[in-house]
Amino acid sequence: MEDIIQDLKASLHKGFIDQQHNKSSRYVPELLINNTSQNKNVLTTLLGELDSCDSFLFSVAFITESGLATLKSHLLDLNRKGIKGRILTSTFLNFNQPKIFKELMKITNVEVRMTDIPGFHSKGYIFKHSDHYSLIVGSSNLTAHALQVNHEWNVKLSSHENGEVINHFKSQFEDVWNEAQPLTDQWIKNYETIYTPVNFQKAEKVIELPAEYKANPLKEALEIKPNKMQIAALEQIQEVRDGGNNKGLVISATGTGKTYLSAFDVRKFAPKKMLFIVHREQILHKAKSDFQLITGGIDKDFGILSGSTKQTDAKYLFATIQTISKQNMLDQFDPEEFDYILIDEVHKAGAKSYLKVIEYFKPMFLMGMTATPERTDDFNIFELFDYNIAYEIRLQEALEEDMLCPFHYFGVTDLEYNGELIDDATILSHLVTEERVNHIMDKINYYGFSGERVKGLIFCSRKEEAVQLSEALNNKGLRTVALTGDHSQEDRLLHVSRLENGSLDYIITVDIFNEGIDIPSINQVVMLRQTQSSIIFIQQLGRGLRKHDSKDFVTVIDFIGNYKNNYLIPVALSGDKTQNKDNIRKATAETSYIKGISTINFEEIAKKQIFKSINNSNLTAMKVLKDAYTELKNRIGTVPYLYDFIENHSIDPVVIADKYKNYYQFLLKLKEEVPSLNGYENSVLTMLSIEILPGKRKHELILLDQLVRHKKTTNKDYLHTLEKSNCIVDQVTLHSVHRILSLSFFSQNDQKKYGLDPIVEFIDGSYSFNSKIKESLENNSYFKLLIEDVIKTGIEKSKKYDSDKSLTLYKKYSRKDSCKLLNWDNDESSTMYGYKPKHQTCPIFVTYHKNSEVEASVDYGDEFISPELFKWYTRSNRTLQSEEVQKIIHAEENNIDVHLFVKKDDDEGTGFYYMGEVKPDKETVQQDKMADNKPVVHMNMVMEQPVESKLYNYIVNGLE
Structure with a gap:
């Protein structure tokens, strides 16, 4: 209890007295806002509090179905745990519709009451936790817009249960609650008889207007103009034509207005005659009416060509592929009859009927439209349109x-x-x-x-x-x-x-x-x-x-x-095609990639099934990688390289390097005909692909980039470029870079795998490649292309890491990475095990959920006590007097930086999430015994920064 009081005091000091106060605490007051560009919203914090609370109280004037929907799966999980809450609301301004009260009645662990206080307009959320209360109060009602997109200000405060402010809020809540009326089925029936829809003119002064509310819908309908996406698309389609191209492919998510877009472009192009081809007759009539609305014109200008109707003389002809592809029908048209042809759902164009029509006609411009250009057969839609992607908007952008x-x-x-x-x-x-x-x-x-x-x-x-x-x-x-x-x-x-x-x-x-x-x-x-x-x-x-x-x-x-394929759900929703398991786990746990007021919610048990599927799936099976490779090759019309995968949001290049050592080997496996590399060139490419490509430190990439471009660089120029790139510049880091690129950091086995010779030589204040690499770069243009590709890709990947820090919070690192990035002279990962104090640093590695078959001698009780406290155990057979234990206990006095790395379980591979620096709490140090009676020491580690809630919950909650 004393700890929580001290933390609250430190939080108050930082929040209300001195923002520079350096004692970190999870309870610092926060301003909660919605900021889509920074992936911030009020809802994320509210759900974090809800998921970890023991009970909750909401006092909100307005609730919408969409707002309540954002909480439903979380409330169901709380119900499963026996956690209950109360919601106080009203009928102020008739904003809350009868249906929302019916929805509230479905949530059995939430009691709802209605207050009839005139002008009831409160917006407060109170959460009781085991050792404190949290309070969110401000401008956000329980509506999706208020919690996710509107310009809102809310303050999150934390309090001890004896705090005056929280007790004022609770007391106010209870006073109103005790006078309020319980929500019942009968109350709802009565309300339905007297309910009249909200008067927005009256309400707009005190509530947010729904985003889709339009003052004059009739006027809107009469003035159809391109939306933001369509304006951009029309410009890019015109750029394709201006570039001398007569074909263009538009990739646009279902429901984004492809037909309207094509009609706007046809209006702009003003063809003498146009042909619009679809694969089903029922789509024709809708397309025809949409075009007439946009382009204008008399009825006889618009005709249908189908099994039952043959209006072939129309200026704008809408045809089914089944009818237009018949030879006797094609023969009725001059190949140049239509100067603009559109094909809807063009991903079907690999069929003979489509190819027959496309080969017959010679329009001035051919446009294809599809939501899904990827095909499971070998037909290349992109090639059909000369690789001219005029515009592309997928689900995420369309929602945004x-x-x-x-x-x-x-x-x-x-x-x-x-x-x-x-x-x-x-x-x-x-x-x-x-x-x-x-x-x-x-x-x-x-x-x-x-x-x-x-x-x-x-x-x-x-x-x-x-x-x-x-x-x-x-x-x-x-x-x-x-x-x-x-x-x-x-x-x-x-x-x-x-x-x-x-x-x-x-x-x-x-x-x-x-x-x-x-x-x-x-x-x-x-x-x-x-x-x-x-x-x-x-x-x-x-x-x-x-x-x-x-x-x-x-x-x-x-x-x-x-x-077994549950992992495809977060892949589909996020659009992440990297085949990187960590990215897919993140897309399951953290869903802020969905924009606007849409939400992705998983019930806890369902989420565990997805994590299980991710762990058990082979995402780097040759078939999976080959399909992704073929899809990208089809899209760009040539052999793709690593940077192409990044640029086109495809496989993570590191996934390929991890499996095949380097991209050259991957291409050989695919039986691509590519120029050859000699054994040494292959070894150098392997070293750069495995060690440098991931981009976890930018220093090596910057030096290699300078050397490829200029053959040689001085130490002074290199330092200047590092400083310009906001990189750490100190002797120990530079020494580490030297040891990496000279290969002296690595084990003998790795040195042999990487070609033995230093990649980069440092002589008389200058850097250069070794003579063999210089010769290869001059004489083998393909080797140079592959090296440049690795460097360019690595620099792009490095943007996800903090260049001004050795380690980036919540990124994943292996034991070997920690040796490298903490500037150790050698790779000591094979003997590091759980931790190792060395070079004034001590990385600690914890597998949170141990294998059930783990031996008693290594079954440590490591656990998070809270997001800012971690209970940590030394290895077995250590006492308070052990030298390594004393070093860690007195880390601050010894000027040793202790770093904590945690992974959920062994299914996550060799990578551990970096949790930041930690400091031992000396008052909690204790010697104990393991199950096999051997001594062990445990202590609480205080996190420099509390672990973010999504990652904390992901790690702490096991799969079973």
Whole structure:
């Protein structure tokens, strides 16, 4: 208890008296704001407090469905742990709709009361923790915009339970609570009878207006103008044409307005005659009306060419590929008849029918449009368009530009059957049991939907499941229909129409609705199958992302079972194609890459299933890397190199180097015909790829870059460049750089692998490559290209590390990295084990969750006591008198910097998260005994900086 009081005092001093006060504490007052450019928002802090609290109190005037949705999975996890809370709200200004109160009633661990205090407009969130209270108070109501995007000011304060401020807040809350009315079903029914929608003119002075609220929607409809994305796209399409190109490919996420974009460009191009090709007839009529709206013109200018209609003389002709590709139809047109041709969903253009049409016509400009240019066959869409990507906007950017309907994704836990989670081998009869159907209904009811009534799509893994599930849900009172590939086009259109007009609740399907069907009113997407492909995942998610007046957001409910491909979920949502397991773990734990008011939420058990899948997956299997390589080669039209992977957001080059030693070896494995390297050149490339490419220290990269460009550089020029790059410049660091590039730092085995000779020589104040490398750089242009590629890529990767520090907080490092970056003379990683005091430093490495089979002699009780306290054990058979123990206890007096590195478990490989410097708390040092009776010493280490909440929770919460 004394510790918490001291920390609070230090926090108050820093927060209210002297910001330079150097005693770090987790309780320093904070201003919470929404800043999308810095990936900051109020919601992240609020959820961090919620996830770690023992109970909570919210006093909020206004609550929206989207705001509540951001908390739902977290509240469910709290319910599982037996943690409860209370919410106090009101009907002030009639802002809170009746439906939000129904949603609140679904959350069984939250008690809600309604106050009728006139002008109730409070916005406060109180969290009780085991040793303190946290309070967030300011301008943010419980709405998605207020918590994520609006300009808001909120203060987060921490208090001892005896603090006057927190007791004022609690007392105020209790006073209002005791006079307030409990929320009940009957109260909601009464409220519905008197509720009138909010008067925005009256309310705008005191509440935030929804982003989509428009004062005059009719006026908006009459003045259709390109949005921000379309303006940029139109400029870039014109640049393609100005460059003398007659083809262009537009890659644009589903729902981002590709048809409008093409219509704007056609209006600008002003063709004498245009052809628009689609693969399904029902899309034609919508495209035709959209074009007429944008381009203007009389009705007879716009014609349809399909199985049933042949209006071939129209200025703007909209055709199905099935009709236009028939030889007798092509023969009716002059090859130069259309000066502008558009192909929708052009990723299908590898089919013979498309190629036949493309080869026949000779337009002045050919545009292809697709959301997913990547293909699983060998056809290269990019080559078809001469590698001219006129514009590209994917899911993340489209959300950021507010072009799509926001979504709340919930990764929920699937049902256990006989103690095992549903997996890809589960037989059909177990997928549609009474218990699982009830489980599905519980989840879709709890997570809900935006709008008056549900309009949902459910994706299953097999036809039989869709049929049986539809029958089971219908027996429970829902109105559903199963649609599979066996149904005709007419059947599909009929049921889509029924869903849109409200006579159906759900369409249950396998994968026929992945693309090509447009149902803008969909407000709930349910995934009841494992994710086999990130492309299909995004296609299915995209079914609900079109904006529609009937909804403010889309609810996506993904049932996560024990599937081996669960790792593809964060890959698809983040768009991360690096195949780097740490990046995918981060995309699961930290979801700030989703912009706007969309959110990604995983129930705790579902999240553990994803981490398990990441650990068990071979993301560097040759097939995976080859597919990514082929996709990139198709995109750029030539053999890609490491920097191309970075530039095109593809595989992390370090993943390739870790597996194949260097990129040259990878290309040989792929049987690419490339110029050869000799054995020594291969060794040098291996050294640079393994040791320098990751970019964890910029110094070596800067020197190598200077030497490749200038053959030689002086120590003075090198130091000047380091200073200009904001790098640490001291003798011990420079000495370390020398030892790395001379190879003297490395073990004998590594030196042999890297060619034995120093890479760089330092003579008479100048640096240069050794003579063999100089000769190779002069005589083997391919070797030079590969070296330059490694350096350029390494410099790009180094931007993610702090150049003015030896180690960057929360980045991952191996024991070998720590020897290098803490400026040790040699790589002593093989004898470092858990820790080693040396060269005035002491790195400590901890595997947090030990293997269950670990021996008693090394089963240490290392653990986080809190985000700023770590209980650490020395190795076995050490006493208080041991020399190494004394060094660590008295680290401050001995001027030894102690650094803590932690990894979750051994599945994370050799990398440990850097937690920063720590200081031993001498008052907690104790000698104890291990399970095998051997002595051990343990002590609390005080973190220089409290561990960020997401990483802390990730490490502390085990997989089991």
